[in-house]
Amino acid sequence: MVAYVVRRLLLAVLTVWAISVLSFMIIHLPPGDYVTSYIASMSASGSAVSEGEANALREQLGLDKPITVQYAKWMGLMLQGNFGMAMEWGRPVSDVIGDRLTLTMVISVAAIIFTWALALPIGIYSAVYPYSFADYVFTFVGFIGLAIPGFLLALVVMYVGFAYFGANVGGLFSPDFAEAPWSLAKIWDLTKHLPIPAVVLGVSGTAQLIRIMRSNLLDELRKPYVMTARARGLSEYRVIMRYPVRVALNPFVSTIGYLLPYVVSGSIIVSLVLSLPTVGPLLLKALIAQDMFLAGTIVLLLGVMTVIGTFISDLLLMWVDPRIRLGRQ
Amino acid sequence: MRNDTRPLLSVRNLRTSFFQDEGTTKAVDGASFDVFPGKTLGIVGESGCGKSVTAQSILRIVDRPGRIVDGEIVLTRADGSEIDLVKLKANSREIRSVRGGDIGLIFQEPMTSFSPVHTVGEQIIEAVLLHSEVGKKEARLRGIEALRSVGIPKPERRIDEYSFELSGGLRQRAMIAVALSCNPRLLIADEPTTALDVTTQAQILDLLRKIQQERGMAIMLITHNLGVVAEMADDVVVMYLGKVVEQGKVDDIFHDPKHPYTKALLQSIPSIDSTPRLKLPTISGSIPHPFNRPKGCPFHPRCVSAIAGRCDVEEPPLQAVGEGRKASCFLYP
Ligand SMILES: Nc1ncnc2c1ncn2[C@@H]1O[C@H](COP(=O)(O)OP(=O)(O)OP(=O)(O)O)[C@@H](O)[C@H]1O
Ligand SMILES: [Mg+2]
Numbered sequence: 001m002v003a004y005v006v007r008r009l010l011l012a013v014l015t016v017w018a019i020s021v022l023s024f025m026i027i028h029l030p031p032g033d034y035v036t037s038y039i040a041s042m043s044a045s046g047s048a049v050s051e052g053e054a055n056a057l058r059e060q061l062g063l064d065k066p067i068t069v070q071y072a073k074w075m076g077l078m079l080q081g082n083f084g085m086a087m088e089w090g091r092p093v094s095d096v097i098g099d100r101l102t103l104t105m106v107i108s109v110a111a112i113i114f115t116w117a118l119a120l121p122i123g124i125y126s127a128v129y130p131y132s133f134a135d136y137v138f139t140f141v142g143f144i145g146l147a148i149p150g151f152l153l154a155l156v157v158m159y160v161g162f163a164y165f166g167a168n169v170g171g172l173f174s175p176d177f178a179e180a181p182w183s184l185a186k187i188w189d190l191t192k193h194l195p196i197p198a199v200v201l202g203v204s205g206t207a208q209l210i211r212i213m214r215s216n217l218l219d220e221l222r223k224p225y226v227m228t229a230r231a232r233g234l235s236e237y238r239v240i241m242r243y244p245v246r247v248a249l250n251p252f253v254s255t256i257g258y259l260l261p262y263v264v265s266g267s268i269i270v271s272l273v274l275s276l277p278t279v280g281p282l283l284l285k286a287l288i289a290q291d292m293f294l295a296g297t298i299v300l301l302l303g304v305m306t307v308i309g310t311f312i313s314d315l316l317l318m319w320v321d322p323r324i325r326l327g328r329q
Numbered sequence: 330m331r332n333d334t335r336p337l338l339s340v341r342n343l344r345t346s347f348f349q350d351e352g353t354t355k356a357v358d359g360a361s362f363d364v365f366p367g368k369t370l371g372i373v374g375e376s377g378c379g380k381s382v383t384a385q386s387i388l389r390i391v392d393r394p395g396r397i398v399d400g401e402i403v404l405t406r407a408d409g410s411e412i413d414l415v416k417l418k419a420n421s422r423e424i425r426s427v428r429g430g431d432i433g434l435i436f437q438e439p440m441t442s443f444s445p446v447h448t449v450g451e452q453i454i455e456a457v458l459l460h461s462e463v464g465k466k467e468a469r470l471r472g473i474e475a476l477r478s479v480g481i482p483k484p485e486r487r488i489d490e491y492s493f494e495l496s497g498g499l500r501q502r503a504m505i506a507v508a509l510s511c512n513p514r515l516l517i518a519d520e521p522t523t524a525l526d527v528t529t530q531a532q533i534l535d536l537l538r539k540i541q542q543e544r545g546m547a548i549m550l551i552t553h554n555l556g557v558v559a560e561m562a563d564d565v566v567v568m569y570l571g572k573v574v575e576q577g578k579v580d581d582i583f584h585d586p587k588h589p590y591t592k593a594l595l596q597s598i599p600s601i602d603s604t605p606r607l608k609l610p611t612i613s614g615s616i617p618h619p620f621n622r623p624k625g626c627p628f629h630p631r632c633v634s635a636i637a638g639r640c641d642v643e644e645p646p647l648q649a650v651g652e653g654r655k656a657s658c659f660l661y662p
Contacts, residue, residue, distance in 0.1 A: 222392075223441055224436050224438050224441045224442045225441055225442055225443055225444045225445070227385070227390055227392070227436070228434070228436060228442045228443070228504075228507070229444070229452075230388075230390045230428065231388055231390055231428050231429060231433075231434040231508075232428065232429040232452070232455065232456045232459065232507065233425040233426065233427075233428040233429035233430060233456070233459050233460060234425070234455070234459065235420060235425065236419075236420045243444050243447070246444075246446060246447075247444065247445060247446055250446070320446070321446060322445075322446055322491050323445055323446070323491075323493060326491065326493075326494065
């Protein structure tokens with residue numbers, strides 16, 4: 001068991017390293033570099049950048065070195081906890097990402113809580129009463145939720161909010177609080193703004209989760225241990241909640257790991273539409289500007305989140321499922 | 330008929346059907362039989378003839394889309410009162426006190442009959458807490474006792490293990506322990522030894538017999554192994570396509586079978602005196618699909634003595650064919 005954990009840890013470190021190489025390569029894939037896109041954006045706004053200036057900028061940013069050297073320098077900085085400068089912003093990457101990362105986490109967790117709180121009970125109901133009227137309704141609504149792209153839903157919600165309730169539903173803060181330092185009032189303001197993005201981000205996941213829970217549970221309900229539990233004289237509610245539901249929940253534990261990065265990277269467009277101050281839009285901008293420090297850091301963070309999440313999932317799964325813990329032969 | 334004792338359980342004209350889009354499966358189609366206190370009733374028949382569904386009907390745990398459509402299942406309770414289980418609501422308090430309390434159930438599959446994520450103990454203790462007024466500590470002690478009584482070594486340790494940590498034989502013993510933990514007066518054993526090797530089979534059957542002698546409990550033993558029936562049962566019910574085609578004392582059935590189906594079943598088991606390397610007779614044809622059961626006697630398409638114009642038209646009733654035995658066949662008036 002300890003050996004297992006240690007092995008998983010080593011594997012996790014190796015994976016993170018592989019992710020760092022991959023993300024560095026992917027960011028360098030498009031032709032040109034930060035300076036080319038800088039020149040393009042400058043000339044678009046009417047001012048020209050001379051050859052000399054461009055070369056100086058390249059040298060200053062280390063972009064003239066071979067790619068392996070650039071990677072080595074980047075990794076060297078990373079290991080010291082220095083994520084480099086966000087080129088476009090002229091500020092350290094950690095500064096630029098800082099608050100946004102926290103807010104991203106908050107929104108993602110809210111979306112996940114919304115998803116689970118809605119999907120699990122509905123999934124259980126649908127499996128216990130399959131092909132009932134309510135099951136069909138949930139299935140129908142669920143598939144619609146699955147089919148509507150998040151950004152479209154975001155637009156509709158914003159329109160309805162604005163046209164019928166006169167509410168500005170974009171953003172995460174009221175204008176008064178946007179730049180204010182953290183305080184209880186600001187947190188309360190955030191809480192009030194949270195439901196809409198959480199729901200918009202959670203809808204398609206909810207629809208998926210309902211389907212998964214329904215089919216997991218339908219499989220479990222057919223197993224003999226459910227009938228033996230009934231034959232012991234338990235009430236129907238206890239039979240279902242204590243046995244098949246408990247078993248059907250196990251696979252979800254193993255998905256906790258990638259939920260967070262999945263929601264973060266899935267939320268880019270929705271965040272743009274709802275003008276949420278999260279890392280999603282930041283990543284998009286950094287990629288367009290070919291700002292490799294910023295983009296690289298965000299991609300790497302997502303990767304690390306996945307690896308840590310998966311590691312935690314594995315531990316959790318071992319904890320909830322004795323078959324894995326005791327290594328069933 | 331035997332009227333020395335009142336039956337513990339009396340099943341009358343039981344019909345259980347599964348209603349699916351493709352059609353209705355009459356899994357049990359008018360079965361009647363009695364189980365007497367302290368005796369073993371063997372129920373035999375080919376796969377799919379409705380043995381398990383009969384057992385599930387008695388406990389009212391038939392899975393959707395199955396439902397009891399007709400009949401009575403009268404249980405005599407410990408205080409002498411009678412209740413018709415069919416009339417109870419499927420999740421009512423009364424039927425739940427019968428399940429596990431008056432009637433214990435063991436299944437064919439010890440592997441999957443325990444929850445994979447709960448210990449054996451959690452499942453026994455739960456049953457004890459449900460049916461008797463004891464605290465957790467006492468329930469645990471009773472659970473350990475139950476495991477000990479079915480011959481599980483080191484029960485204090487085994488109680489905290491998961492079913493997949495036990496061998497097949499121990500697992501079936503644990504299953505029996507759960508079923509017996511609340512002292513039921515009837516144990517329904519649905520093919521309790523099918524999944525086990527021959528030696529373990531014999532041990533489990535010995536165990537059941539021993540427990541029956543100690544507690545005077547009735548057993549309803551479902552099997553398609555005629556050898557097991559011959560060894561264990563006092564009375565036998567032979568089922569075919571959801572119907573009882575013959576019933577009687579075990580010696581009568583084995584030495585003088587009346588119904589052609591019973592005869593065919595008995596001929597298809599090898600005996601010590603049969604000629605070596607001679608092909609065993611098999612019952613010709615196969616079990617009809619439950620959606621299109623034959624008109625008349627359900628067995629007539631495969632029956633060697635079918636009377637044309639009679640067996641394929643009318644259905645023979647189950648009637649007395651001698652002292653304490655019945656058969657449903659037109660060969661016997
Ligand atoms: N859950 C169910 N849904 C639909 N049909 C079912 C269900 N359970 C049983 N049946 C049908 O009821 C009939 C009787 O099944 P049952 O399980 O009682 O047979 P059995 O005599 O116990 O057979 P075996 O010896 O294989 O255990 C079969 O035709 C089967 O297809
Ligand atoms: Mg069966």
